Amino acid sequence: MSGLLQGIRIVELASWTYVPSAGAALSDWGAEVVKIEDTRGGDPCRYLTIGGLDPAQSRVDANFMMELGNHGKRSIGVDIKSERGRDILRRLIERADVFLTNWLPAALERADLSVERIREFNPNVIVARGSGQGSRGPERDRGGFDAASYLARGAVAYALTPPDAEYPVTQTPAFGDLQGGITLAGGIAAALFHRATTGHAPVVDSSLLSQGVWAMAPDIAAADYYGIDRIPVGNAGTAPNPAVNRYRTRDGRWIQLVFLQADRYWKGFCERIGRPDMATDERFVPLANLVANKETATAELRHTFAERDLADWQKILADEPGVWATLASPKEVLSDPQVVANGYLMTVTDAAGREYRTAAAPVQFDETPPPPRRAPEYGEHTEDILLELGFDWDAIIAAKEAGAVL
Structure with a gap:
């Protein structure tokens, strides 16, 4: 109703x-x-x-x-x-x-x-x-x-x-x-x-x-708890966790990864995107190592995502259990199947x-x-x-x- x-x-x-x-x-x-x-x-x-x-x-x-x-x-x-x-x-x-x-x-x-x-x-x-x-x-x-x-x-x-x-x-x-x-x-x-x-x-x-x-509220609370002016952030395009970041595709589009539990999804994700080597690389597992080597991991993921167009990645990641999304344009939202269905x-x-x-x-x-x-x-x-x-x-x-x- x-x-x-x-x-x-x-x-x-x-x-x-x-x-x-x-x-x-x-x-x-x-x-x-x-x-x-x-x-x-x-x-x-x-x-x-x-x-x-x-x-x-x-x-x-x-x-x-x-x-x-x-x-x-x-x-x-x-x-x-x-x-x-x-x-x-x-x-x-x-x-x-x-x-x-x-x-x-x-x-x-x-x-x-x-x-x-x-x-x-x-x-x-x-x-x-x-x-x-x-x-x-x-x-x-x-x-x-x-x-x-x-x-x-x-x-x-x-x-x-x-x-x-x-x-x-x-x-x-x-x-x-x-x-x-x-x-x-x-x-x-x-x-x-x-x-x-x-x-x-x-x-x-x-x-x-x-x-x-x-x-x-999180930033304002952290300012009080820690006596800082903002939660530390890196430069544009960087993130503390490379598995929670945005990556540009070959055709200039963007994909947002949100693997908050990176250890849970990392192995399958790396295999799915054609990088099984990253799934076993000690620099990137477990999560603590991934964060410690975030610049290297981010560079590798940037290179990999830049090899294919968005449409290709959407097919490759269709069954990915970890949370991810395309950065949609307003025009694309008009025809988003979930927007329409709901x-x-x-x-x-x-x-x-x-x-x-x-x-x-x-x-x-x-x-x-x-x-x-x-x-x-x-x-x-x-x-x-x-x-x-x-x-x-x-x-x-x-x-x-x-x-x-x-």
């Missing part, structure tokens, strides 16, 4: 990708999510362009970043600064189980949307907040994006950059946002369970900084009937992927939602004429 949260209503006042992606995950799990957008253009993510990509060259009429963070939702365009708009917001919150937002504390206070004020509308609503740096501390009201709050400040870039690199590692769009969003969604699910069992509706907080700290991508259709794919939330229930649904158009469901809230057409028309709704 994919409708585990069926009957749960979520009001989302959030933009960009981090917090909206939490709403998308909850929608995948069955919740009804109403996305509130302003009347001056809506979520700025709708107009985001990614460097090197010309929207005019897309084969479908869809914004892939909006789809990731907003599929399955309904959108209402409201000016919550107006009297009519605040009444609409109040009515939405009165019916909601969760109020989800990425507005910072000071902005919520200015909008008269403190936790206490929201609880006046609905004492049982769960308030869930996602921020850059957290809800407390001197930078609680400082904005954040994942490249800064997660990648930079969370020590992700520092810990993952090889010491011989000229520049620190960077990230693809929403790299930390999507990880943070699924974490926030999990926190909301826990809060819903807590409310169901105790009657108490907690405030849920998460941040991009906290997600970075969680992602880099429904990790949902296929949606645009207005012209052209199909496109977007990622679903990475958690399923009873082995059932969520139903494919697109992201809403800007304010697409404004009138439907107002009718559900009890507004008649005269009131809706008046609100439109006053600029309170789209």
